[in-house]
Amino acid sequence: MSPQYTKTVMEHFTNPHNVGEIPDADGIGEVGNPVCGDLMYIYIKVKDDILTDVKFKTFGCGAAIATSSMVTDLARGKTLDEGLKITRKDVADNLGGLPPQKMHCSNLAADGLHEAIHDYLRKQGREPPLPPGAKKEHEEDDHCVVDVDSPIHIEDTVPKP
Amino acid sequence: MERVYFDNSATTKVDPRVLEEMLPFFTEHYGNASSLHSFGQDAYDAMELARERVGAALGTAARDIIFTSGGTESDNLAIQGAAYALASKGRHIITSKVEHHAILHTCQFLETQGFKVSYLPVNEEGWVSPDSLKEAMTKETTLVSIMAANNEIGTIQPVKELAEVAKEGGAIFHTDAVQAMTKVPLDMSKLKIDLLSLSAHKVHGPKGVGALYVRKGVKLRPIIYGGGHERGLRSSTENIPGIVGLGKALEIGMSEMDESVAKMSAVRDRLIEGTLSSVPRSYLNGPRGANRLCNNAHFRFDYIEGEGMILHLDMRGFAASTGSACSTKSLEPSHVLRSLGLKHEQCHGSLRLSLSKFNTMNEAELFIEAIGPVVENLRKMSPLNEKVDYNVATVH
Ligand code: FES
Numbered sequence: 062m063s064p065q066y067t068k069t070v071m072e073h074f075t076n077p078h079n080v081g082e083i084p085d086a087d088g089i090g091e092v093g094n095p096v097c098g099d100l101m102y103i104y105i106k107v108k109d110d111i112l113t114d115v116k117f118k119t120f121g122c123g124a125a126i127a128t129s130s131m132v133t134d135l136a137r138g139k140t141l142d143e144g145l146k147i148t149r150k151d152v153a154d155n156l157g158g159l160p161p162q163k164m165h166c167s168n169l170a171a172d173g174l175h176e177a178i179h180d181y182l183r184k185q186g187r188e189p190p191l192p193p194g195a196k197k198e199h200e201e202d203d204h205c206v207v208d209v210d211s212p213i214h215i216e217d218t219v220p221k222p
Numbered sequence: 223m224e225r226v227y228f229d230n231s232a233t234t235k236v237d238p239r240v241l242e243e244m245l246p247f248f249t250e251h252y253g254n255a256s257s258l259h260s261f262g263q264d265a266y267d268a269m270e271l272a273r274e275r276v277g278a279a280l281g282t283a284a285r286d287i288i289f290t291s292g293g294t295e296s297d298n299l300a301i302q303g304a305a306y307a308l309a310s311k312g313r314h315i316i317t318s319k320v321e322h323h324a325i326l327h328t329c330q331f332l333e334t335q336g337f338k339v340s341y342l343p344v345n346e347e348g349w350v351s352p353d354s355l356k357e358a359m360t361k362e363t364t365l366v367s368i369m370a371a372n373n374e375i376g377t378i379q380p381v382k383e384l385a386e387v388a389k390e391g392g393a394i395f396h397t398d399a400v401q402a403m404t405k406v407p408l409d410m411s412k413l414k415i416d417l418l419s420l421s422a423h424k425v426h427g428p429k430g431v432g433a434l435y436v437r438k439g440v441k442l443r444p445i446i447y448g449g450g451h452e453r454g455l456r457s458s459t460e461n462i463p464g465i466v467g468l469g470k471a472l473e474i475g476m477s478e479m480d481e482s483v484a485k486m487s488a489v490r491d492r493l494i495e496g497t498l499s500s501v502p503r504s505y506l507n508g509p510r511g512a513n514r515l516c517n518n519a520h521f522r523f524d525y526i527e528g529e530g531m532i533l534h535l536d537m538r539g540f541a542a543s544t545g546s547a548c549s550t551k552s553l554e555p556s557h558v559l560r561s562l563g564l565k566h567e568q569c570h571g572s573l574r575l576s577l578s579k580f581n582t583m584n585e586a587e588l589f590i591e592a593i594g595p596v597v598e599n600l601r602k603m604s605p606l607n608e609k610v611d612y613n614v615a616t617v618h
Contacts, residue, residue: 097554099570118604119604120605
């Protein structure tokens with residue numbers, strides 16, 4: 062269907078992997094996007110610094126669900142360090158790309174995972190490290206402000222009579 | 223898989239009778255209506271017949287009809303045209319918060335050009351009150367534009383009363399009737415409407431053609447200049463096949479209106495009743511009964527987001543929409559739903575079904591069977607539920 066989503070996105074959206082809560086999770090990442098209103102919870106179980114289980118619950122668009130599913134796949138079985146290194150780009154790339162206005166959904170998924178790991182580390186009394194390049198990505202982020210039809214641009218698009 | 227099209231407010235299927243009437247104007251009668259030879263004359267005659275048909279659909283004379291490229295252009299010509307033509311009398315425009323972007327963005331543009339615009343609020347059913355219009359009118363008000371029926375939630379506005387208030391206050395009254403045509407009677411001989419926009423592709427005509435009704439004596443400044451077509455108001459070689467299609471679509475639409483409205487209302491009511499009773503925590507946006515477009519059912523489902531619903535429904539063969547198709551590039555919740563006072567997450571969980579005369583009761587039944595599992599499936603994935611308050615933790 063949707064010409065804007067790749068086959069992989071649609072596969073993950075239709076049959077998402079690792080849906081659900083982990084009631085006794087070791088860490089929980091709760092992230093949301095104030096503009097599109099989406100909300101994502103990532104739950105992790107950790108043993109010997111390995112992400113033994115990763116699950117998600119998401120209130121969001123097709124891309125948000127697909128990226129949640131993908132990030133849980135990518136993170137399962139990885140070490141905490143490796144988990145923290147999973148970037149927004151990794152999530153998007155593994156899905157074969159996302160439409161530009163949906164790139165922030167992959168931000169949400171990667172951030173949710175990082176949040177969950179941070180939550181775990183904090184609970185352990187350990188200092189969560191900044192994911193490599195996190196700051197830079199943050200700065201480059203053009204979060205959600207992609208509405209090309211927005212009245213903000215109206216002067217550029219409507220010729221003066 | 224049987225495919226069911228419930229997105230007729232976005233666009234409709236061309237009626238085969240309309241297409242048949244259009245076809246010769248591509249290949250046989252392809253003249254330019256401005257040419258003097260008989261090829262041109264054929265095109266001109268066909269255009270004038272269409273003009274009469276559009277006039278008849280509105281209870282007015284053919285000469286009051288200006289052909290345009292569609293509803294958006296009609297809205298632009300009406301709003302910009304009237305605002306500039308009357309700018310020496312005043313620079314205040316009144317519209318509502320639930321208008322189509324063709325109106326809202328045009329008004330916002332005019333604000334950058336020194337016009338003042340008041341955006342009237344609506345009640346929880348999307349209704350603009352004539353009293354609030356009365357209050358907003360000033361001596362400077364030259365133009366009031368309120369849509370006849372809302373494209374998202376189907377609210378039919380009291381245009382008769384609103385037009386009267388506008389006229390009493392000395393302003394011109396425009397209505398965007400793109401969704402209302404052939405569904406709500408709009409007789410220009412009985413209503414004090416000065417300008418009315420309509421579009422062919424919402425009434426089983428072709429895309430890319432529309433019309434603006436301009437009451438005799440109303441002055442507009444054109445927004446497209448050129449060879450002076452359409453009484454100088456809309457230069458550009460006329461889209462004859464499209465215009466022929468528009469005329470025919472309205473002729474059919476008006477002659478079959480009672481029957482189609484009755485059919486669509488029955489299917490709509492079944493969809494509403496069936497969906498609300500089979501899906502827990504589902505609600506109807508917009509009014510019920512006579513104040514609602516006969517072809518619109520607009521739902522809200524707690525805890526889930528609309529796009530997922532659209533994709534899942536599509537996989538099951540149903541074409542629906544989360545709101546206005548034009549706003550899919552935007553991630554913001556619909557301005558119409560926000561104006562009803564709905565919360566962010568409630569807007570996101572909305573679904574619009576819009577019918578045409580071609581939809582059947584059986585299709586409604588199929589939908590009612592399908593929607594429950596779709597909603598349930600998405601709810602399983604959602605972190606929101608009765609116990610979880612929606613409180614967006616922002617990423618940064
Ligand atoms: S997460 Fe915002 S639109 Fe997908």
